[in-house]
Amino acid sequence: MKKISVYTALIGVSVLAIAFSPVLGAQELRDVNGAVTIQTNEVKADNAELIEMLNEALADEWLAHYQYWVGAKVVVGPLKNELVEQLIEHSEDELRHAGMLADRIIELGGTPLLSPADWFEYSDCGYESPVDPSTESIAQQNLEGELCAIEAYTEILEVIGDSDPVTYDMIYKIRADEIEHAHDLQVILDDLESMDEQGQGAGQGQQGQQGQQGQGAGQGQQGQQGQQGQGAGQGQQGQQGQGAGQGQQGQGNMNQQDMEDKD
């Protein structure tokens, strides 16, 4: 987007005060001599690009409004209540921004987008359907939308420069809201991450304790079995050994007796 040329050429170094009349968009300029010049809402050719950019922002705001609105309806998961509160508040803010933009477009002599069908064509930041209704996914999607909006509004501010203080001031305030929205969502995402880490830590702790208990029990059983086994083994071996020895001895005696009988 090329830079909008200055259309408020009436503003000069001699201007002491700038006041805004209640008339939409009319700007009252007073010079050192007290002379007043009213700048009307007359459409200027140079406004065409600015109006186009404001309509792009208008499309983004409507899509963001719905993305927040429907996200608040379907979201599930940890911190749901906290996130829903943010989503509803942001949704209302985006609708308010859309109203501000539409009003300014009209003040500049333009026409706000008349059909929702135009929103996708004009949108810079697009729309992310909350197909994954988890709190983490919805917070992340909307955070990305906010970061895109902040970038888009920063670009509009750069284009406006000092050419249109009224629009500049309005966009600056809208961008401040978007920065706050992004911050709100980042806080929720940080909380979710920390809950995740705590959950994993607790799981590992339980597993560790169970593992140690299991090993301890296993060693105890093995120890008991080992002692019992050794005791039984000694007993059996001893009896078997003695029995076998006696048997052999008995066989030996019998063999000797046999030999004596043979003699």
Ligand SMILES: [Fe+2]
């Ligand atoms: Fe917004």
Ligand SMILES: [Fe+2]
């Ligand atoms: Fe926002």
